[in-house]
Amino acid sequence: MSRIGVLVVDDSVVVRRMVSEALSADPALEVLGTAPNGQVALNKLDQLAPDCVVLDIDMPVMDGLETLRRIRISRPHLPVVMFSTLTERGASATLDALALGASDYLPKPAHVANAPEAIAVVRAQLAPKIVALCGRPFAPRLAPAAAGEAVPAPAASGQGRVDVVVIGASTGGPGALERILPALPADLPVPVLVVQHMPPMFTRLMAERLDKHCALDVREAAHGSVIQPGQVLIAPGDRHLTIARREVHVYVKLTADPPENFCRPAVDPLFRSAAEVYGPGTLALVLTGMGNDGRRGSAAVYSRHGRVLAQDAASSTVWGMPGAVVGAGLADRVLPLDQMADVLLAAVADGRSDFRPPAPRTDRPLAAGGQP
Structure with a gap:
């Protein structure tokens, strides 16, 4: 099975490098390219044909919300994961993005001690989202069924009123x-x-x-x-x-x-x-x-x-x-x-x-x- 191609869009070269390194470590994923703003990202969509876009919100030239609006016009079903700062402004903008059709979101790591830790956090949290959104089989850390857990007996017909x-x-x-x-x-x-x-x-x-x-x-x-x-x-x-x-x-x-x-x-x-x-x-x-x-x-x-x-x-x-x-x-x-x-x-x-x-x-x- 071919790997899932990802385009990473963020104005920070440090963040682009961090996300690219985190995702490239997953054998199911391939970072096809990066972009420093939405305008460059839109220009690369036809060239790279990614399966998923990881999109920052605050960027110069064209921010993430406008980029998302334009992506949704030409590619209404392309998975887009917003990658925003964990602030009230970032949270509000992320909710705006979800209302515009973003597939999911991930707050940028906060209070991490060093770059390797940040990369590990991003890989653990972002990679499963991308794999799931792209419809590929994935075995995340699902809580297993408890020992002896069984499906209960079917509910009786004629259920009472909803409370x-x-x-x-x-x-x-x-x-x-x-x-x-x-x-x-x-x-x-x-x-x-x-x-x-x-x-x-x-x-x-x-x-x-x-x-x-x-x-x-x-x-x-x-x-x-x-x-x-x-x-x-x-x-x-x-x-x-x-x-x-x-x-x-x-x-x-x-x-x-x-x-x-x-x-x-x-x-x-x-x-x-x-x-x-x-x-x-x-x-x-x-x-x-x-x-x-x-x-x-x-x-x-x-x-x-x-x-x-x-x-x-x-x-x-x-x-x-x-x-x-x-x-x-x-x-x-x-x-x-x-x-x-x-x-x-x-x-x-x-x-x-x-x-x-x-x-x-x-x-x-x-x-x-x-x-x-």
Whole structure:
């Protein structure tokens, strides 16, 4: 199998060299060339025909956002990974890039002691993203199935009404959430809890952006807050989002417990705690993402007779997380992204005479860049 060709675009010669060295050490990857700005990168696209572009945001002549806009016009499906600084400005620009159709992102290494350490960090984090986005087989550090782990018995038919919606996503998740959450009405009678694999600050900014476009109240989850219907809570970066019941109220419990599936926040802790608190009233959505986070949590939901919806392969940026759930036999339904909100609303309306969901929409536009 031929290696995946990568074009590295960054105005810093040091960064270009670091990324090139990191990626060249992976036998699945080949750095075809580099560019110091977006204009040079666009000129090299036809010449090099890369399979993936690693793109900085702050550059002279033509910055990363304008470069991405132009790439998406001529190459709507070319994987592009944004490589930005871990600052509030960098995080905000990265979210802009994801809205424009960037495939994924990686913050530049911070607080590393030396160049070899930075190269090792970039290789460990960036190479798997590129391989997954280019659709090649890859065996990353997936959490293995526990000894004796088995698929639970099928959930019983005639499930009760939905009392909570929990959502897990990773690569491609911000775009998927921007398709689902704005379609939910202000009178949604259940809370929605979301784990999106993102570092601190990114999750807060993502919640603020979603809040501007949603009828529901979207915010980053705060420890100890009472969960309310009609509210969307986003897990903060570097904290697991779980829930617990205290008398008649259900409240948020954020923890710094060890990462699960190499992630914090991770989807599994949220799904497990939702299954414990709400049992058959849990509706879990597993959206696009690398790895298998959400598989064990979905097993907990399924075993308590809750429902699990998984995004299909065709509409996923990476069919890792939903694919793991489907492969384990845990998905009640496998759906394209553009049907997910309508099925969610129909499930919430089932058994409720006081909630009528809006009519299914057929005009939801694709995300920027033509990505589903």
